[in-house]
Amino acid sequence: xxxxxxxxxxxxxxxxxxxxxxxxxxxxxxxxxxxxxxxxxxxxxxxxxxxxxxxxxxxxxxxxxxxxxxxxxxxxxxxxxxxxxxxxxxxxxxxxxxxxxxxxxxxxxxxxxxxxxxxxxxxxxxxxxxxxxxxxxxxxxxxxxxxxxxxxxxxxxxxxxxxxxxxxxxxxxxxxxxxxxxxxxxxxxxxxxxxxxxxxxxxxxxxxxxxxxxxxxxxxxxxxxxxxxxxxxxxxxxxxxxxxxxxxxxxxxxxxxxxxxxx
Amino acid sequence: xxxxxxxxxxxxxxxxxxxxxxxxxxxxxxxxxxxxxxxxxxxxxxxxxxxxxxxxxxxxxxxxxxxxxxxxxxxxxxxxxxxxxxxxxxxxxxxxxxxxxxxxxxxxxxxxxxxxxxxxxxxxxxxxxxxxxxxxxxxxxxxxxxxxxxxxxxxxxxxxxxxxxxxxxxxxxxxxxxxxxxxxxxxxxxxxxxxxxxxxxxxxxxxxxxxxxxxxxxxxxxxxxxxxxxxxxxxxxxxxxxxxxxxxxxxxxxxxxxxxxxxxxxxxxxxxxxxxxxxxxxxxxxxxxxxxxxxxxxxxxxxxxxxxxxxxxxxxxxxxx
Ligand SMILES: Cc1cc2nc3c(=O)[nH]c(=O)nc-3n(C[C@H](O)[C@H](O)[C@H](O)COP(=O)(O)OP(=O)(O)OC[C@H]3O[C@@H](n4cnc5c(N)ncnc54)[C@H](O)[C@@H]3O)c2cc1C
Ligand SMILES: Nc1ncnc2c1ncn2[C@@H]1O[C@H](COP(=O)(O)O)[C@@H](O)[C@H]1O
Numbered sequence: 118x119x120x121x122x123x124x125x126x127x128x129x130x131x132x133x134x135x136x137x138x139x140x141x142x143x144x145x146x147x148x149x150x151x152x153x154x155x156x157x158x159x160x161x162x163x164x165x166x167x168x169x170x171x172x173x174x175x176x177x178x179x180x181x182x183x184x185x186x187x188x189x190x191x192x193x194x195x196x197x198x199x200x201x202x203x204x205x206x207x208x209x210x211x212x213x214x215x216x217x218x219x220x221x222x223x224x225x226x227x228x229x230x231x232x233x234x235x236x237x238x239x240x241x242x243x244x245x246x247x248x249x250x251x252x253x254x255x256x257x258x259x260x261x262x263x264x265x266x267x268x269x270x271x272x273x274x275x276x277x278x279x280x281x282x283x284x285x286x287x288x289x290x291x292x293x294x295x296x297x298x299x300x301x302x303x304x305x306x307x308x309x310x311x312x313x314x315x316x317x318x319x320x321x322x323x324x325x326x327x328x329x330x331x332x333x334x335x336x337x338x339x340x341x342x343x344x345x346x347x348x349x350x351x352x353x354x355x356x357x358x359x360x361x362x363x364x365x366x367x368x369x370x371x372x373x374x375x376x377x378x379x380x
Numbered sequence: 381x382x383x384x385x386x387x388x389x390x391x392x393x394x395x396x397x398x399x400x401x402x403x404x405x406x407x408x409x410x411x412x413x414x415x416x417x418x419x420x421x422x423x424x425x426x427x428x429x430x431x432x433x434x435x436x437x438x439x440x441x442x443x444x445x446x447x448x449x450x451x452x453x454x455x456x457x458x459x460x461x462x463x464x465x466x467x468x469x470x471x472x473x474x475x476x477x478x479x480x481x482x483x484x485x486x487x488x489x490x491x492x493x494x495x496x497x498x499x500x501x502x503x504x505x506x507x508x509x510x511x512x513x514x515x516x517x518x519x520x521x522x523x524x525x526x527x528x529x530x531x532x533x534x535x536x537x538x539x540x541x542x543x544x545x546x547x548x549x550x551x552x553x554x555x556x557x558x559x560x561x562x563x564x565x566x567x568x569x570x571x572x573x574x575x576x577x578x579x580x581x582x583x584x585x586x587x588x589x590x591x592x593x594x595x596x597x598x599x600x601x602x603x604x605x606x607x608x609x610x611x612x613x614x615x616x617x618x619x620x621x622x623x624x625x626x627x628x629x630x631x632x633x634x635x636x637x638x639x640x641x642x643x644x645x646x647x648x649x650x651x652x653x654x655x656x657x658x659x660x661x662x663x664x665x666x667x668x669x670x671x672x673x674x675x676x677x678x679x680x681x682x683x684x685x686x687x688x689x690x691x692x693x694x695x696x697x698x699x700x701x
Contacts, residue, residue: 139515148516214508218483218493245512248495250483253451257487262561263451265480280565284632285476288570288625291449294563306619330525341492341528344506347518353674355664358681365681369663370699372679374662377639379582379606380699 121276125168127171127202127366129184130158131193132245145269146215149246155189155308157196158210160240162310164303168238169311171272179203181234185224187212189244191326198321199313216366217340218246218271219315220332222254227333236275238318239302241266249302263300272297289317381527384467385410387436388458389418390477391426396433399473401539404434406539407533409473409500415439415467416548419457421446427550433663435544438551446558448564451481456557459488466527473530486529493529498536498650509533513649514672519534534631537652573626573634575610585612585629585656589645589666589685593622598689599644605696612636612656614646644685648673665689681696 129320133139134154149161163180172178182197184190185208194205208224210216229237237259239252249265267289269282276297283291284304313321360367373380385407390397400416404576407414416425419582439458454477458470472478476495486493499508522528536548556575564683575582576651584603586596596611603609612634612648613627629636630652641659647665648671656662657676664677665685674680683686 133512135513139512141516146518148512186502218495219487222483222487247509247511247513248483249479250493253480253483253596254487254493257455263484264562266476282568283476283480285567286631287634288573288582288632290568291476292565292568293450294565304613309621336490338523338526339490339492341494341507341522344504344519344521345520346511346516349514349672349675350509351670353669353677353680355662355674355679357669358679361689362683362691363695365683366688366695369679369681369692370695372663373640373661378433379608379639380696 121175122179123171123175123235123272123276124233125171125178125180125236125238126229127161127165127168127180127182127238128195128240129161129165129182129193130240130243131155131184131186131190132243135159135244136371141346144213145345155193157193158240158243160242160244160303160305162200163305163307164238164240165197165200165202165309166308167270168236170297170308171236172201181206183225183228184207185216185221186210187214194326195321199318200311200326201314203315204327205324206329208329208332209331215343217343218248218250219340220335221251222258223333223335224253225251228329229255235283236279237261237298237300239300241302241304252302253299259300261280261298261300262295263302264295265302266304267301268304270301271323280309293344299360313349381466381468381525383412385412385414385469385471386467386472387414387416387480388423388454389416389426389598390473390475391418391420396426396429398472398539399475399534400430400434401541402537403471403473403532403535404436404502405537405540409502410503412468413624417441417458417461419446419454424550424552427552427614431548431550433544434540435548437548440550440552442552442554443557445560448567449477450560450562450564452560452562453557454481455485455488457555458485461553462489463575463578465489465645467526470525470527470529470530471521472529474533477630479530479656480647482529482531489527489529491529494520494522496533497530498533510650513647515670522678535657571625573623575626577610577612577627577629577634577636579608580610580636580638581608582606583610583612583629583636583638583656583657583659584642584644585614585646586617586623586644587646588616590617591686595686596622598686602642602689602693602696603691605700606640612641613651614649643677644689646673647671648676
């Protein structure tokens with residue numbers, strides 16, 4: 118009997134917790150990580166969950182979680198193990214090292230080459246840099262087919278193809294079919310990410326991670342140059358209402374009645 | 381490489397999408413000659429329409445494989461065109477089609493790639509984009525001598541409205557495309573929603589600031605106090621299953637312009653504001669005085685929604701009595 122299993126890579130990024138307050142770092146090009154609590158990119162939880170759902174259907178499937186970043190990134194890989202990934206790997210970068218999209222993709226592609234992944238999963242975007250570029254770039258580097266903003270997927274019974282629904286604008290969807298191996302970026306809402314099980318939590322604490330040091334060299338001159346980061350204008354375009362809560366509610370009602378006919 | 385700016389036009393179902401006028405307006409901020417590229421089959425009517433509407437010179441890339449959107453087709457055809465002549469910037473809308481092929485195209489061409497930009501600074505030829513949900517901006521530049529694929533966030537510039545007197549030229553190039561791996565099968569229409577946001581006069585919209593699912597009742601109650609009031613939502617609430625998808629406002633939900641839009645606990649991500657910023661009166665209830673929603677709201681109530689909304693409901697009730 119044919120043993121139906123898959124090898125899936127899930128790229129998980131470490132990002133600041135959403136409610137964080139940010140200050141610029143010494144270089145003025147990014148945010149300072151002082152006092153910031155880092156978590157697994159919430160968008161990547163959907164990608165990992167989708168891989169776990171495939172594993173439930175095809176037991177024996179092996180899920181590798183990979184993250185690229187400074188030493189603290191290990192915590193995020195362990196989080197992915199707690200959630201159910203089988204293996205964890207870290208590509209370590211120096212502290213305060215800026216990772217552009219091209220360089221991130223180059224490292225992930227380098228890691229993935231020759232490991233025989235059938236599927237490479239990415240989040241739709243990272244919550245800090247919000248680019249949505251890494252998945253398609255890795256696909257191009259590895260010459261694999263890809264689909265972005267996937268909200269449904271189905272693997273053919275012979276494991277040779279995957280049918281996906283991509284989310285377009287205003288509720289429209291596109292149905293596409295790709296041969297495996299393939300790269301997908303997973304859109305939020307595709308599933309409801311799970312909470313860790315105790316057994317996985319215990320396993321994750323002990324398990325050894327693969328640590329990769331030494332980055333693949335970048336071809337010169339092809340990356341955009343980051344000049345600076347800065348805060349958006351702090352003055353709001355609109356007007357803050359003032360006074361007690363009661364007064365603000367009264368003012369708001371007055372404004373609504375003045376400017377519209379809905380009240 | 382020349383100094384040209386090429387815009388890759390977007391169309392769907394035989395129609396040029398409005399985002400193209402925004403890209404033209406964006407391109408006009410950058411010094412250089414503008415050309416528009418459009419891919420489709422048959423592409424001629426689309427190319428002619430763009431040339432007429434924008435006055436720009438248009439190149440139509442035609443192939444029988446280009447009936448439906450396919451990233452491999454876009455990459456193949458644009459690469460062919462760049463084999464003859466390379467622009468300084470390739471501008472692509474940051475939409476579900478654009479963000480799909482643009483990064484891979486940059487890799488194919490050896491261009492730098494800058495995603496979801498909202499502005500161009502002509503002083504030092506830099507692009508501006510949001511990071512960290514809009515809490516910070518970053519400024520990037522494609523190094524001299526390096527072309528760039530740049531995706532432009534919809535809704536970030538006012539669309540071009542210049543009256544065009546003479547249409548641009550149209551050139552159609554036809555190509556055979558080799559075997560494709562990815563097959564686009566069809567498009568599925570949006571599921572009919574349970575709410576009609578388009579006809580609502582008032583939308584009370586809830587975001588993650590709601591924190592507790594039960595508070596949706598507060599939002600419902602407030603919306604019900606208006607004759608044609610409806611409940612809207614930011615994407616995370618629908619993702620979590622707190623409200624059905626039909627309530628979602630924004631890029632991947634509905635585009636609305638009610639007389640009153642009350643954004644409760646919504647931070648104002650571009651994907652959200654894209655769908656509501658043309659509302660008549662926009663009021664934000666938000667505890668963060670720096671939330672990006674305050675850049676589109678006309679009035680802001682800087683308090684905890686769970687305390688403020690009951691007070692507001694009470695006062696409106698009194699009014700109705
Ligand atoms: C491809 C793609 C498409 C997307 N499409 C859409 C779309 O169509 N529509 C959409 O909405 N989003 C969309 N998003 C998601 C979008 O990027 C944002 O993540 C989302 O809009 C944020 O939702 P939010 O404002 O409710 O949550 P958050 O960003 O978490 O904001 C919560 C806000 O609530 C405030 N708050 C907290 N507590 C309180 C309180 N007690 N009282 C008052 N205020 C409080 C906070 O200050 C904060 O401003 C899309 C994302 C991607 C990647
Ligand atoms: N440093 C990283 N380590 C691991 N995965 C990453 C990293 N950066 C980006 N990714 C993956 O690429 C996706 C898109 O990120 P981005 O292109 O930065 O928006 C994320 O959701 C992750 O799946």
